[in-house]
Amino acid sequence: MRLKAPCYIALADLKDFGRLVCALERVPMPAFSLKLGGKMVLAAQHDVLDGRPVIYYAEVDAGKAQYLAYRVSSGVEEVTLADSVGNPTFVYSPILRVEKFPPALSKFAKVEKKAGYTVIKLSDLASLAKVAAYKTIFEEAPLPLFMSKERGKIIIGTPMSVSENDSQSYYYYVLLGSAMQEPFLRYSSQKAEQPAFTSSLDEHGYIYLKVVRLAADHPLVKSYD
Numbered sequence: 001m002r003l004k005a006p007c008y009i010a011l012a013d014l015k016d017f018g019r020l021v022c023a024l025e026r027v028p029m030p031a032f033s034l035k036l037g038g039k040m041v042l043a044a045q046h047d048v049l050d051g052r053p054v055i056y057y058a059e060v061d062a063g064k065a066q067y068l069a070y071r072v073s074s075g076v077e078e079v080t081l082a083d084s085v086g087n088p089t090f091v092y093s094p095i096l097r098v099e100k101f102p103p104a105l106s107k108f109a110k111v112e113k114k115a116g117y118t119v120i121k122l123s124d125l126a127s128l129a130k131v132a133a134y135k136t137i138f139e140e141a142p143l144p145l146f147m148s149k150e151r152g153k154i155i156i157g158t159p160m161s162v163s164e165n166d167s168q169s170y171y172y173y174v175l176l177g178s179a180m181q182e183p184f185l186r187y188s189s190q191k192a193e194q195p196a197f198t199s200s201l202d203e204h205g206y207i208y209l210k211v212v213r214l215a216a217d218h219p220l221v222k223s224y225d
Contacts, residue, residue, distance in 0.1 A: 018079035
């Protein structure tokens, strides 16, 4: 099978990248340090769409750091570069330095107008939270929620296939009235209350979903008017 050029998607900043690869994960994802478009970045593959890797990245020069360290304590989120895993209050993503990629992986994929996820617009945050939280039934990490802008609208959503054997990839989303700064969405299936954005993970009895901000629009998502 021919290797397709990835779709590289810029995140808002390093905190969003750290949240993506570390927050709420049983095992943090590895971070790849590489040069992209002449700039050093940390990148992680999160999905594959039509045989094309979907890679999220943040502009940062990791230098000689060996790990990306992440923690949330008392509603304060911290992301730092570290030489070792010496502090047990942090979780760590190993930094893998890429000297050279295959030529196909070094290129930005040109996204055609009709390419991308099959989008499904939901009516409320509770419906989106149910989609993102479904894996927690199997004691797996919940899906991340990506927040982006499109034509003046704020959308938040997550990609999910109906089954592992399904060749069609879907993106479920809702519209927000304004951009939220809190890094998590709190949701409960046991309480009659709406999901709420929060900075803290301290309240028990909830499922927490991480919110990852993109630097611009999502190139693989075209929302409904």
